[in-house]
Amino acid sequence: MHAATFTELTGPEAIDYQTVPDPEPGPGEAVVDVAAASLNRHDLFVLRGESAMSDTIDFPFVSGLDLAGVVDSVGPNVDSVAPGDRVVLCPNRTCGTCRFCRDGPENLCEQFGLFHGAFAEQACVSSDRLLPLPDDVDATTAATLPTAYMTAWHMLRRTDVTAGDRVFVPGATGNVGVAACQLIGALGAESIGSSGDSAKCDRLAAHADHVIEGRDPDVLRDAVTDIGPVDAVLNHLGGEYVQLGLDVLRRGGRMAVCGKTAGASAEIAVDDLYWDQYRLTGSTMGTQPDLERVLSLVASGAVEPVVDTTYDLAETATAFRRMENSDAFGSLVVTP
Numbered sequence: 126m127h128a129a130t131f132t133e134l135t136g137p138e139a140i141d142y143q144t145v146p147d148p149e150p151g152p153g154e155a156v157v158d159v160a161a162a163s164l165n166r167h168d169l170f171v172l173r174g175e176s177a178m179s180d181t182i183d184f185p186f187v188s189g190l191d192l193a194g195v196v197d198s199v200g201p202n203v204d205s206v207a208p209g210d211r212v213v214l215c216p217n218r219t220c221g222t223c224r225f226c227r228d229g230p231e232n233l234c235e236q237f238g239l240f241h242g243a244f245a246e247q248a249c250v251s252s253d254r255l256l257p258l259p260d261d262v263d264a265t266t267a268a269t270l271p272t273a274y275m276t277a278w279h280m281l282r283r284t285d286v287t288a289g290d291r292v293f294v295p296g297a298t299g300n301v302g303v304a305a306c307q308l309i310g311a312l313g314a315e316s317i318g319s320s321g322d323s324a325k326c327d328r329l330a331a332h333a334d335h336v337i338e339g340r341d342p343d344v345l346r347d348a349v350t351d352i353g354p355v356d357a358v359l360n361h362l363g364g365e366y367v368q369l370g371l372d373v374l375r376r377g378g379r380m381a382v383c384g385k386t387a388g389a390s391a392e393i394a395v396d397d398l399y400w401d402q403y404r405l406t407g408s409t410m411g412t413q414p415d416l417e418r419v420l421s422l423v424a425s426g427a428v429e430p431v432v433d434t435t436y437d438l439a440e441t442a443t444a445f446r447r448m449e450n451s452d453a454f455g456s457l458v459v460t461p
């Protein structure tokens with residue numbers, strides 16, 4: 126089969142379109158014919174050698190967490206899916222035996238990890254991580270869901286967002302950002318999204334209640350404050366946007382941080398944290414039931430993910446350059 130492989134960890138120029146061995150499903154596994162796979166910034170961090178897993182990679186490496194497609198074959202002891210089933214993958218990898226696997230939430234698993242291998246014609250996956258795809262959800266749409274929507278939904282749960290809350294999403298035009306704004310709306314809450322790009326701001330207006338143009342935290346602080354106090358912040362940027370999030374929260378507000386796009390460390394005013402009694406929490410991925418929930422929101426039409434562009438698998442490097450340039454709105458998807 127063909128795959129888009131990372132041949133070294135530098136940048137998009139190190140992505141090769143090559144032939145790799147066909148996968149064979151082992152016990153409990155299924156091989157899926159990949160119809161669509163979406164890019165996440167995690168893949169870019171891996172490609173640049175900026176991920177915690179960079180030291181453990183063997184080449185050629187097939188990245189890609191999120192895939193949807195059709196089951197081709199199954200290994201022994203698989204009865205949850207059969208060849209021909211349309212599916213989407215939950216990319217969580219868990220040990221199945223630790224206290225969090227037994228008592229939840231599974232994304233706290235002591236050996237939590239992620240599936241990689243979506244940027245290929247076929248992927249060999251754990252069969253119990255495959256969700257049936259409803260007829261009215263196409264594979265390209267489904268491929269946008271696992272990482273971005275599951276993560277955004279889990280952040281909304283971590284911050285107890287409910288109808289009527291006002292929620293700020295700095296950097297709201299990518300995978301997690303658009304997902305967050307749409308899911309905030311689906312909950313009946315009010316979203317504020319920002320972007321440094323005026324064209325992307327125009328597109329964001331269809332998904333967020335308030336749109337602020339800018340990346341400068343000082344500009345964003347003033348603009349959000351003008352809108353009003355914020356109940357929760359969903360923060361995938363990290364860096365200086367962590368203090369910005371605290372600055373715009375109402376007393377007792379909540380912020381979940383899931384990423385480090387704008388910086389892997391942050392300085393915060395400790396006295397703000399305790400005096401205003403903020404709840405600051407980390408959040409990673411979500412649970413398979415979170416993914417089931419967002420899939421049902423999409424199947425019902427309550428949420429409509431945005432795909433910026435689809436690329437042939439052979440054009441995966443071009444898609445990565447788009448992500449590197451931050452000029453996409455919504456998701457970038459490759460279709461083998």
Ligand SMILES: NC(=O)c1ccc[n+]([C@@H]2O[C@H](COP(=O)([O-])OP(=O)(O)OC[C@H]3O[C@@H](n4cnc5c(N)ncnc54)[C@H](OP(=O)(O)O)[C@@H]3O)[C@@H](O)[C@H]2O)c1
Pocket residue numbers: 164165166167170272273276295296297298299300301302319320321322325339340361362383384385386387408409410411448451452
């Ligand atoms: N912990 C987890 O489980 C988990 C899960 C999913 C994602 N994440 C993390 O969440 C982050 C977002 O992932 P994604 O796939 O949604 O990425 P993405 O699609 O590339 O995000 C694009 C957004 O990030 C903004 N942005 C990019 N670089 C920026 C910078 N230097 N300063 C400020 N804003 C910047 C863009 O702003 P403009 O609109 O101004 O261009 C845009 O709104 C990543 O750090 C990722 O690793 C973590």
Ligand SMILES: [Zn+2]
Pocket residue numbers: 219220221222223224225226233234235236237
């Ligand atoms: Zn576990």
